[in-house]
Amino acid sequence: MTRGPLLTTAPLSGFGVEAVEASPEALPSAAGLLVPHDGEPVADVRHRPDRWALLMLLSGAVRRGVPVLAWGTGAALVGRVLGARVRPGEGEGAAEWAEAPRGATVERWRGDMPLLWRVGNVTAWADVPLPEELRAGFLTSLAQTGPRAPGSPLEAVGGEIALRVMLAAFYTRAREDELLGPVFAAHVEDWDAHLDRVTAFWVTLLGGGAAWRGNLNTVHTGLGIRGIHLTRWLALFREAAGQSLGPEAAAVLTTRAEAMGARLAQRG
Numbered sequence: 001m002t003r004g005p006l007l008t009t010a011p012l013s014g015f016g017v018e019a020v021e022a023s024p025e026a027l028p029s030a031a032g033l034l035v036p037h038d039g040e041p042v043a044d045v046r047h048r049p050d051r052w053a054l055l056m057l058l059s060g061a062v063r064r065g066v067p068v069l070a071w072g073t074g075a076a077l078v079g080r081v082l083g084a085r086v087r088p089g090e091g092e093g094a095a096e097w098a099e100a101p102r103g104a105t106v107e108r109w110r111g112d113m114p115l116l117w118r119v120g121n122v123t124a125w126a127d128v129p130l131p132e133e134l135r136a137g138f139l140t141s142l143a144q145t146g147p148r149a150p151g152s153p154l155e156a157v158g159g160e161i162a163l164r165v166m167l168a169a170f171y172t173r174a175r176e177d178e179l180l181g182p183v184f185a186a187h188v189e190d191w192d193a194h195l196d197r198v199t200a201f202w203v204t205l206l207g208g209g210a211a212w213r214g215n216l217n218t219v220h221t222g223l224g225i226r227g228i229h230l231t232r233w234l235a236l237f238r239e240a241a242g243q244s245l246g247p248e249a250a251a252v253l254t255t256r257a258e259a260m261g262a263r264l265a266q267r268g
């Protein structure tokens with residue numbers, strides 16, 4: 001297999017090898033991905049579409065098994081993608097850091113902060129600067145990485161982060177829709193909690209673990225949903241999926257949504 005370039009999510013100085021700006025298109029053939037410290041927010045990215053895009057890119061890299069070396073806020077970002085809680089740095093201007101993600105091996109601690117951790121093809125160093133031995137070790141390991149693992153349907157759609165971004169876009173449309181909006185307005189008070197539950201639902205459905213337990217029919221009973229609601233719901237879902245995800249990922253989701261829609265319609 002021919003190797004693509006080493007990618008980076010932020011400009012680098014003094015790294016010693018050339019790395020090109022990371023993009024989703026470049027991921028499949030990338031030799032590796034650097035996620036340097038950039039001092040930008042990690043936990044609170046509500047008004048930062050650029051940060052969401054970066055999280056999605058990182059999620060894609062992890063899913064594809066691209067070797068990742070992250071440090072400083074870069075390590076916190078990757079930790080977040082892996083489901084770890086992000087904590088504020090202590091003291092003025094201190095960088096955010098991530099708790100150890102599930103399954104990670106922590107090789108060095110600083111107090112309760114995992115300073116050096118690894119999981120899969122990810123190596124993360126919570127501080128800056130990056131120690132020379134990690135830089136050198138990573139570059140050496142790039143020469144030895146084998147073929148990338150194929151993924152579950154969840155991985156095929158870009159992982160949980162990609163799903164959540166897509167679902168947020170979908171519910172924004174649904175809430176603004178003249179037909180669906182009032183139904184949601186009448187039943188959903190806490191939209192963050194709703195988004196958590198529907199994300200968990202899709203994660204479970206796509207083989208990402210048993211995070212959601214529930215009964216879709218029961219949830220929708222008594223909401224007054226008719227055929228026109230379902231048709232509109234599916235149309236908005238297709239639109240949102242088409243805009244947030246690549247065509248193959250969007251197809252994985254819409255095919256399943258349509259099948260469920262058909263079942264809900266039968267019940268309704």
Ligand code: HEM
Pocket residue numbers: 180183184187188197198201214216219220223225229230233257258260261262264
């Ligand atoms: C295939 C189509 C649909 C799917 C896959 C779907 C999926 C879901 C899921 C996973 C939940 C959260 C369940 C939970 O709380 O654990 C939910 C809740 C909800 N859905 Fe749907 N839904 C569909 C169609 C519709 C339609 C057409 C409407 C009409 C507007 C609708 C309105 C709602 C409302 C209002 C809730 C919140 C219920 C509550 O929390 O009281 N859904 N849906």
